[in-house]
Amino acid sequence: MKYIETQVSDLLTATHPQMLKYYKLRQKEHKKVLFTDVELEKKDIIIKYLVEPTYEGEEQPQEVSTNGQTFTNTTDYTTSVFFKTWWKFFTKESLSNAIIPLNDFKFMLEFAPVKVHCTCPAFHWIGSKYEVGKDDNSALYPTKIKDPIWSKRNLKNYGVKGVSEICKHLYQTLPKLEKDSKKILKQLNLRLQEWLDSGYRIDMRQGLIR
Numbered sequence: 190m191k192y193i194e195t196q197v198s199d200l201l202t203a204t205h206p207q208m209l210k211y212y213k214l215r216q217k218e219h220k221k222v223l224f225t226d227v228e229l230e231k232k233d234i235i236i237k238y239l240v241e242p243t244y245e246g247e248e249q250p251q252e253v254s255t256n257g258q259t260f261t262n263t264t265d266y267t268t269s270v271f272f273k274t275w276w277k278f279f280t281k282e283s284l285s286n287a288i289i290p291l292n293d294f295k296f297m298l299e300f301a302p303v304k305v306h307c308t309c310p311a312f313h314w315i316g317s318k319y320e321v322g323k324d325d326n327s328a329l330y331p332t333k334i335k336d337p338i339w340s341k342r343n344l345k346n347y348g349v350k351g352v353s354e355i356c357k358h359l360y361q362t363l364p365k366l367e368k369d370s371k372k373i374l375k376q377l378n379l380r381l382q383e384w385l386d387s388g389y390r391i392d393m394r395q396g397l398i399r
């Protein structure tokens with residue numbers, strides 16, 4: 190993949206159609222794809238989701254008892270979508286008053302350059318993280334470790350050459366951004382107000398600075 194800047198739609202379309210077919214097949218198993226928060230990292234924002242893992246065959250979630258408490262041993266994965274230069278999509282006035290309008294926010298979701306991450310083991314080990322970080326630096330935490338195995342397996346099982354750009358959790362997350370945009374924006378405006386109250390200010394060239 191060679192983009193100067195990657196947008197959300199690039200990540201979705203850069204994934205091989207055969208892989209997408211498989212992701213869609215597994216889609217109904219992800220009952221939970223939950224927006225959790227908007228965080229600030231340096232001057233850029235990260236939108237976070239929790240995504241329930243899927244289970245195949247015998248790897249069903251187990252009931253575990255610890256200290257008299259019983260719980261189901263599931264680990265939700267956290268997906269992160271990092272928006273670079275997000276503030277450039279808004280007016281200084283709306284930023285300074287923490288009242289970003291919904292339409293501007295939707296436009297930002299679609300066109301701002303993104304970096305992504307998922308905490309699932311697959312994102313790293315199937316080579317996605319390497320792949321998205323390679324040419325266009327859209328891996329939030331890039332790696333130099335290539336995938337030695339899965340690309341061969343993908344070719345054999347799905348006829349897919351190379352690796353998938355995103356894991357199935359990010360595949361669930363990215364289309365939700367637009368659907369959840371109202372909810373996410375409400376949280377962003379709240380967070381923005383907190384950041385402004387704690388001494389950050391908006392600089393239209395550099396973003397949120399202290």
Ligand SMILES: [Zn+2]
Pocket residue numbers: 266307308309310311312356357358359
């Ligand atoms: Zn994942």
